[in-house]
Amino acid sequence: MIRVTDVIKRYSSEVAIGPVDLAIEPGGIIALVGPNGAGKSTLLTMMGRLLGMDGGSISIAGHDVARTPSRELATIVSILRQENHFITRLTVRQLVGFGRFPYSQGRLTPADEQIIDRAISFLDLTGLEGRYLDELSGGQRQRAYVAMVLAQDTEYVLLDEPLNNLDMRHSVAMMRHLHDAAHTLGRTIVIVLHDINFACQYADRLCAMKDGRVVAFGTPEEIMTSEVLTDVFETTVEVIDGPRGRLAVYY
Template sequence: MIAVDGLTKSYGTATVVDGVSLTLPDAGVTSIIGPNGAGKSTLLSMVSRILGPDAGTASVDGVDVFSASGREVAKRLSVLRQDTHMTARITVRELVEFGRFPHSGGRLTPDCRASVTSALSYCDLDHLAHRGLHELSGGQRQRAFVAMVLAQDTRYVLLDEPLNNLDMAHATGVMRLLRRLADERDKSIVLVLHDINYASAHSDRIIAMRDGAVVADGAPAEVITPEALEDVYGMPFTVHRLGDDLVASYFR
């Protein structure tokens, strides 16, 4: 369980995340949605230790994120950032091997190599393993980073807008991969999403934020409703049921 208590971050007089308290489950897919500037990414960055909070605490399975050693936290919590740009010229396999750093300190054990190989094939990257990361398309690179997170082998995986700049085929591929990780490997996937319909189709739980606070929290059927979405985004929505999916329409 990830427990967040009273996390606050402000820049000058603007409070971006305002005393958010919530718990994230130890399994399933949890999506965080909300308009730009709602504090979704800031919240995730603080739990990821990339940003220091002004107030509040966060813990992962009882380990305090801000005071524990980096390595202890990194064995429990992995993070996939929005930006997949990389200055270092490394191959896909080398990138995935970095995922083992919290466990091995960079000295790969046979176990490490095995889990790197299995992460690569789980993300279907075997045939690209020795390609340079810079030679890959956006979708392939995103999968390479997912494989790195997989090799890190943590119970919790945080992803900040993993579908950014991906076309529909790649976006769906990444979402399916994450869903499979939650179902087959019992991981808890927490991701910030802009596309509410992806959130609706793949999540077990949706958390909606606005102005630095949580305004709706529940199963997709509870959050993907015209009333709730209008409250979050401040614009009219219609919600249709198509097969198993709830699809929100907001284009006109």
């Protein structure tokens, strides 16, 4: 499981995240939701050790994130940040191949190549695998980065707004791919999402954050209520029963 205990991140005397306490059982998709500045991305990047903590501890599958050697941690948890700085003369397949580095140290085996093939196919990138990243649209690049993370083949996957740059069709396809990865491949995927309706439709649990703290955690049925969402987002939200589940109406 992922266990977050008394975690604090201070940016100034007036701006801080936490203390955050959270226990995420393994399996399925867990969506971090909430307004801008709530601390979702900060919490996610601390889970992935891309940002240090000023207090508290985080453990993933029993491993202390702050103390586990990087190479060992990279076989347990993988992370995709919002900001991806890509090398333009890298092909999709080369990028996805970087996901195998913790295991191969750059010397890909036939088994590695099979995992790369699977990740490329999973994200519907087979026809693009020979293209360079600067020849792709923003959405295609985003899918390639998610494929790289899946190729890392970790039990725990952290994704910060993976729907960035994706249109409606590819956003739906991406969430279906991630749902399949969680439930078919047995991954635990923690994902930052801005669209509460996408979160309700595809996530197994929702973690609502506000002002740097977790204010609600539970199933979509428990979190997707007018009272909870109106409080979290500080705007009037009406929750209605749609054809495929609950929908938040806020416009």
